[in-house]
Amino acid sequence: MPETEYQRRYREYAHTLAKIGAELEEIELPMVTVRLPINLAREAVAAGEWKDVGELDPDTSEQRVDRYRTGSLANIGHAAKHTGRVDGGYIVVDLSAGEISGALDGAYDLAT
DSSP, rough: OOHHHHHHHHHHHHHHHHHHHHHHHHHHHOEEEEEHHHHHHHHHHHHHHHOOOOOHHHHHOOOOHHHHHHHHHHHHHHHHHHEEEETTEEEEEEEHHHHHHHHHHHHHHHHH
């Protein structure tokens, strides 16, 4: 199927966004303190403790996104386990901009 004008423009803009991301990757951004519901923090910790060993299975692009997001969740779990503190029904933890961005991307996709 040929690419439409809109699809071409989306692809080009996505490439520009990736270039901006590559530039921002070099900048040290501050950590952000967040409160995560304790049940979600526990699931994130479990993802961080799960070991996927061996060679990767062939992925579709959708499955690759799921694998990357699992890694983002594992990073959040690692932070929650090692630096988080309990505050009522929440875990208070400092997360990087990348970890927050990964979680927000997942939320946006879940909403659609």
